[in-house]
Amino acid sequence: MPFSAKSDAENYWRTRYGRPLATKVRALPDGMPEAYGVLPRDETPGIYAGGGAPLSGTSLRDAVPLEKSARRKNRLTKNSFPSARPRRLRYWFVIPFGGLTAVAFITLPPSKSGVPPERPEISSTVQGSIAGSPAPALQFDAALRQFLDAHEASLVALRGFLLTDGEGFRTEWLDATLRMQSAMNVLDAHSANWTDGQRLVELVEAKRIVARLLAEERAVAAIVGTPNRYPGLQIFRADIRPALAEAQDIAAAVMSAMLAVSSPDSVGPVGPFAAFRGELETLREDLARYVAAPANAGPPASARAEKFEVHRETLTAIRAEAPADVRPRIDRLIALISFTEEKLSRILVLEEGERWDYASFAFRTRVMPLASRLEEIAARWKAPM
Numbered sequence: 001m002p003f004s005a006k007s008d009a010e011n012y013w014r015t016r017y018g019r020p021l022a023t024k025v026r027a028l029p030d031g032m033p034e035a036y037g038v039l040p041r042d043e044t045p046g047i048y049a050g051g052g053a054p055l056s057g058t059s060l061r062d063a064v065p066l067e068k069s070a071r072r073k074n075r076l077t078k079n080s081f082p083s084a085r086p087r088r089l090r091y092w093f094v095i096p097f098g099g100l101t102a103v104a105f106i107t108l109p110p111s112k113s114g115v116p117p118e119r120p121e122i123s124s125t126v127q128g129s130i131a132g133s134p135a136p137a138l139q140f141d142a143a144l145r146q147f148l149d150a151h152e153a154s155l156v157a158l159r160g161f162l163l164t165d166g167e168g169f170r171t172e173w174l175d176a177t178l179r180m181q182s183a184m185n186v187l188d189a190h191s192a193n194w195t196d197g198q199r200l201v202e203l204v205e206a207k208r209i210v211a212r213l214l215a216e217e218r219a220v221a222a223i224v225g226t227p228n229r230y231p232g233l234q235i236f237r238a239d240i241r242p243a244l245a246e247a248q249d250i251a252a253a254v255m256s257a258m259l260a261v262s263s264p265d266s267v268g269p270v271g272p273f274a275a276f277r278g279e280l281e282t283l284r285e286d287l288a289r290y291v292a293a294p295a296n297a298g299p300p301a302s303a304r305a306e307k308f309e310v311h312r313e314t315l316t317a318i319r320a321e322a323p324a325d326v327r328p329r330i331d332r333l334i335a336l337i338s339f340t341e342e343k344l345s346r347i348l349v350l351e352e353g354e355r356w357d358y359a360s361f362a363f364r365t366r367v368m369p370l371a372s373r374l375e376e377i378a379a380r381w382k383a384p385m
Contacts, residue, residue: 147183
């Protein structure tokens with residue numbers, strides 16, 4: 001219904017909100033009841049004396065000419081709905097709000113100190129920020145932990161790759177190096193707010209170390225599973241084994257040449273040369289087993305220095321008795337024996353030292369020192385700024 005200042009509108013809203021109806025009706029001007037047939041009202045609201053029917057605000061308005069006075073204007077303004085609504089609605093706003101406040105007061109436990117209890121769902125980072133602890137410092141600590149975790153994971157995975165040559169460890173190592181570089185980038189971003197000059201200088205040094213460390217790790221991983229990992233084995237395969245194979249071929253040719261001119265009456269140099277050829281075959285087999293054995297296994301008896309000296313003396317004596325056309329081949333045998341001895345001495349040095357497994361050697365001597373320097377810097381960063 002349209003809102004107005006009529007009394008029936010007021011009674012409508014009073015009835016809706018449970019308020020008592022208006023019982024006071026303004027007085028009519030003198031002489032008006034008789035003129036308009038309006039009887040005096042008794043004490044019962046809405047019932048007129050004499051059994052007359054109650055008059056609504058509309059019938060009153062139609063029955064009584066209203067006076068256009070300032071006083072009536074003020075009454076209409078005060079009774080109009082737009083200004084009366086806020087006064088009535090305040091009760092309906094306050095009552096529910098008061099009920100909610102009472103429920104919260106009863107539900108929440110009282111605090112002895114008068115300070116509301118700390119909410120458990122607030123994270124430590126937010127609480128630290130509220131308490132005055134800078135959130136960027138907490139974020140830096142988290143980034144530093146991620147960097148150290150990735151750094152440790154890269155070392156462990158690379159070591160596992162060295163021991164097993166397994167592709168799984170290699171994949172873990174690659175993933176750890178990526179996370180390590182990413183964490184260093186995050187630390188570099190945090191340095192924009194640093195005020196400690198020493199820490200800024202250490203960050204630059206740490207970035208250099210990380211670059212060198214990752215390069216050394218890649219170099220170590222690149223030689224795993226290749227002949228370059230074991231330099232002694234590489235020397236044997238690239239130098240000694242071809243030299244001994246050539247010596248065996250030459251010895252067979254020399255033996256055939258000497259047998260062609262020999263006679264049953266005089267064996268001559270054939271006997272000593274046959275013994276040399278057998279020892280040459282023994283040397284080749286012993287060296288093949290030696291280089292395949294673990295480090296520090298020790299050289300075989302056939303590869304000792306005195307044995308090589310005996311071989312040279314034997315070949316020199318045979319050369320003096322051999323036919324002239326085979327002497328150059330015997331000279332080549334002497335050279336190959338000396339070449340084998342020299343290469344074998346390098347293998348023995350590698351075995352007695354720490355470079356037999358060069359990948360493990362590089363890991364210990366090149367990767368781990370850089371890792372230690374990086375961890376020392378990170379340990380200083382753990383202290384409060």
